[in-house]
Amino acid sequence: MIWILVIVFILGLVLRFPIAFALGLACLSYLVVKGVPLIIVPMKMYSGIDVFVLLSVPGFILAGNLMNQGGLTEKIIKFCNHLLGHIRGGLSLVNIGASMLFAGISGTAISDTASMGSIMIPAMKKEGYDTDFSCAVTAASSTIGPIIPPSVPMIIAATLSGLSVGKLFLAGALPGLLLGVGLMFTAYFISKRKKYPKHKRSSLRDVAGSFVDTFWSLLMTFIILYGIVGGIFTPTEASIIAVVYAMIIGKFVYKKLNLKNTQVIVLDSMKTSASLMVLVGFANLFGYILITEQIPQEISKEILGFSDNKYVVLLLINMLLIVVGTFMETIAALLILFPILLKVAVAVDVDPIHFAVIAVLNLIIGLTTPPVGVCLFVASSIGKISIGAVSKAGLPFLLVSFLVLILVTLFPSLSLALPNLFID
Structure with a gap:
């Protein structure tokens, strides 16, 4: 059946x-x-979304959209350009660096690709970068967003497992930074080989000035993370504080928000949040059916029957999630597979926090994996180039992503060091 x-x-x-x-x-x-x-349909759908921490998702989505439309993206790109533009292939490094900073606001890969790509891809093409390389860098760097806190996929993982959102946020910080640095080195070596341009070194005054412009937006990430980890407020309360903060900064500091565009932002955020909640509801119904059919037990039995070695099991799970992430959106894949695979991982003594980072990292890498990685499609449509060309140019970045995944899988301390240090 x-x-x-x-x-x-x-x-x-x-x-x-x-x-x-x-x-x-x-x-x-x-x-x-x-x-x-x-009657089971509305009952299970409602029970799926009747989780307090899920209320933070619409808040973070709205806060990210407010900061983006409020002028954040341009400020971050300007700061990174002053900081990194003098290096060979500087704009590609700016692209990645801006994504690392923007990750703390956006929390999703696709929004990062669309926001950064609409600015960076035309700018890179204008300065002489190959279009396929420009699109590939944009798509690859956008995968940092769901790892560096705050992260919507991490909130979903916490909802599904009962894990601490604060711990998951901290657990993603080091892997996210490692991924960003790895992508930067890759972009630099490609840029050096292809002799891409570099800018004149900016003065300390220019760097300091652009940092001051960017500071207010970056402060929001610190407020969110410190507040949650420090126990000052819950993730849901943090999301509302982020919305109020974003509106104040966008209106009175960057002066880009007004009543008209705020209405549009709120409406777009409502649509995104509603579609996500419907997905969560149906996923809970889907999970109920799987449990009824004892599918999780069968999957666990098959994997553990093949091997009870922790690293072999993680390798099999990694392979499965990479394939699934290629064809399915990250949140949907998490909702369907994470609870099942978490039980398998725990059975072989894998820390749940560590496994959550592995799962999210796997699925976001899938967003840039040919042939149907969603971020590849977004970047290729902005650059007006074939998906095949972007996929080929993105192979070096994909290899780096896989390397980071292997390191995070083999060395749990990369995920667990910060949660163990700051949260008892």
């Missing part, structure tokens, strides 16, 4: 239904054929 669920879900994806609808239709088909009373 479970094959009805799988076939309808895959058919919905092939027909390009929104993934929430494909998931909902698959669940409905299964329940009808199985003869289960349909």
Whole structure:
């Protein structure tokens, strides 16, 4: 009977239904054929979204959109350009550096690709960078967003597992920085080989001035992280504080927000949040069906039957998540697979916080993996170039991402050092 669920879900994806609808239709088909009373649909959907920490997701989405439209992106790019523009291939480093800073505000890879790409890809093309390289750098660097806190996928992982949001935020910091530095070195060596341009070194006055302009937006990340980790406020309260802070900075400091564009931002954020909550609701129904059919137990049995070695199990899970991440959006994949695979990982003595970072990192790498990585499509559409060309140019960055994934998998301290240091 479970094959009805799988076939309808895959058919919905092939027909390009929104993934929430494909998931909902698959669940409905299964329940009808199985003869289960349909009252279970609203009950399970409501129980899926009736989680306090999920209230933080709309808040962080709105705060990120307010800061982005309020002039944050341009300020961050200007600061990074003064700091890194004098190095060979400086704009590619600026692209990555800006994504690392923007990650603390956005929290999602696709929004980073769209926001940074719309500015950086045309600028890089204008200065003589190859279009495929410009798009590849933008797509690759956007994967830092869901790792460096605050991170929407980390909030979802915490919701699904009961783990501490503060610990997950801290756990993603070092892997995110490691990924960013690795991408920077790769971009530098490619730029040096292709003799991409560099700018004149900026004066300390210019660097300091641009930092002051950027400081107020970066302060929000510190407030959010310190407040959650320090126990001053909950993630949900932090998201509302972030919204109020973003509105004040956008209105009175950067002076880019007004009543008209704020209304548009709020409406767009509502649409994004609503679609995400519908997905969470259907995913909970999907999970209920899987548990009813004892699918998690079967998957766990098969993986552990193959090997009970921790690293072999993590290798198998990594391979599965990379493939899934290539074809499925990060949040949807987390909702469906994370609770199942977490039980398998815990069974072989993998720390849940460590595994959450591994899972999120896997799935965001999938966003830049050919042939259907979503960030590749966004970047290629901005650069007006084929997805194949962007995929080829992005292979060196993809290899670095895989290397970081291997390091994070093999060395738990990369994920656990900060949570263990700051949170008992």
